[in-house]
Amino acid sequence: MREHTSFQAGGRADLLIIPGSVEELSSTLKILAFHDVDTLIMGNGTNLLILDGGYRGAIVKIGRDLGHFETKENILVAGAGALLKDAAAEALSRGLGGFEFASGIPGSVGGAVFMNAGAYDGEMKGIVGFVQVMSSDGERITEMSNTDMDYGYRKSALMGNGGIVVSAAFSLVTKDREAIRSRMEELSAKRREKQPLDMPSAGSFFKRPPGNYAGKLIEDAGLKGASIGGAAISTKHAGFLVNENNATAKDIIGLMRFVQEQVFLNSGVHLEPEIRIIGEES
Numbered sequence: 001m002r003e004h005t006s007f008q009a010g011g012r013a014d015l016l017i018i019p020g021s022v023e024e025l026s027s028t029l030k031i032l033a034f035h036d037v038d039t040l041i042m043g044n045g046t047n048l049l050i051l052d053g054g055y056r057g058a059i060v061k062i063g064r065d066l067g068h069f070e071t072k073e074n075i076l077v078a079g080a081g082a083l084l085k086d087a088a089a090e091a092l093s094r095g096l097g098g099f100e101f102a103s104g105i106p107g108s109v110g111g112a113v114f115m116n117a118g119a120y121d122g123e124m125k126g127i128v129g130f131v132q133v134m135s136s137d138g139e140r141i142t143e144m145s146n147t148d149m150d151y152g153y154r155k156s157a158l159m160g161n162g163g164i165v166v167s168a169a170f171s172l173v174t175k176d177r178e179a180i181r182s183r184m185e186e187l188s189a190k191r192r193e194k195q196p197l198d199m200p201s202a203g204s205f206f207k208r209p210p211g212n213y214a215g216k217l218i219e220d221a222g223l224k225g226a227s228i229g230g231a232a233i234s235t236k237h238a239g240f241l242v243n244e245n246n247a248t249a250k251d252i253i254g255l256m257r258f259v260q261e262q263v264f265l266n267s268g269v270h271l272e273p274e275i276r277i278i279g280e281e282s
């Protein structure tokens with residue numbers, strides 16, 4: 001799965017299926033459920049680490065074929081496979097503000113709605129109106145409201161029920177296009193300045209512990225630049241574990257455990273991974 005994840009690491013899946021439409025997604029899931037095949041849904045693979053032994057089962061990748069847009073007044077509906085940057089560009093073209101915070105997050109709409117992705121004081125919880133969710137067996141599509149999504153920090157109700165985001169309706173506000181554009185440019189410049197965007201990673205590796213920042217705790221523990229195998233702690237932003245030189249998932253997991261141990265010894269804080277770690281060790 002190294003070709004399909006932003007970490008560029010990890011083993012093979014038995015099957016990788018990329019449905020071309022919502023109907024194909026539904027029939028794929030029905031067949032997989034009928035044959036009792038373990039199934040993982042993925043979007044753009046920017047918050048995922050697949051272990052080196054790969055995934056025994058089917059990975060269903062929701063890509064741009066399921067990434068349509070529709071707008072009605074201040075509502076932007078986006079298919080789950082649309083990239084956030086394209087959804088932000090669509091909102092800009094319609095003069096709709098509120099999506100700017102997400103324009104630099106490299107994931108898909110589905111992954112972001114599932115993860116409650118957020119940045120720079122914005123999060124999906126603040127803009128999601130309704131979500132169309134397909135059941136994991138492909139049989140039904142239901143609508144979940146923002147309240148039904150039970151959002152918390154990098155957490156949603158879908159994490160417990162296996163539901164698959166098909167599309168989301170975002171409640172935005174009419175805003176001057178120049179103001180939207182300049183906010184997006186400002187945030188993008190901040191990212192370029194602070195984040196190691198030239199290296200494979202899955203973004204901030206750890207969740208933000210209450211009242212603190214993972215990057216600061218890692219830096220305070222003297223770990224900036226530390227490495228195991230091909231995996232390293234970014235020298236630009238200590239919250240990012242990066243694939244510096246053909247890292248295996250084992251290198252990345254080894255580094256994760258080392259960081260957790262050292263940060264705990266140094267500050268008494270247990271860092272929890274934000275990224276989703278899936279599959280089998282080799």
Ligand SMILES: Cc1cc2nc3c(=O)[nH]c(=O)nc-3n(C[C@H](O)[C@H](O)[C@H](O)COP(=O)(O)OP(=O)(O)OC[C@H]3O[C@@H](n4cnc5c(N)ncnc54)[C@H](O)[C@@H]3O)c2cc1C
Binds near residue numbers: 040
């Ligand atoms: C350089 C970089 C910067 C980043 N910056 C940020 C940031 O500022 N803020 C932030 O929150 N995140 C950030 N991330 C992490 C990541 O981009 C987000 O979490 C994003 O929302 C993940 O979307 P994805 O489509 O890549 O999901 P994936 O990585 O493919 O999947 C993530 C999880 O979502 C589930 N999922 C994916 N699609 C669906 C769907 N349609 N229905 C149900 N479940 C689904 C998967 O099963 C998996 O559990 C960053 C990552 C990188 C590499």
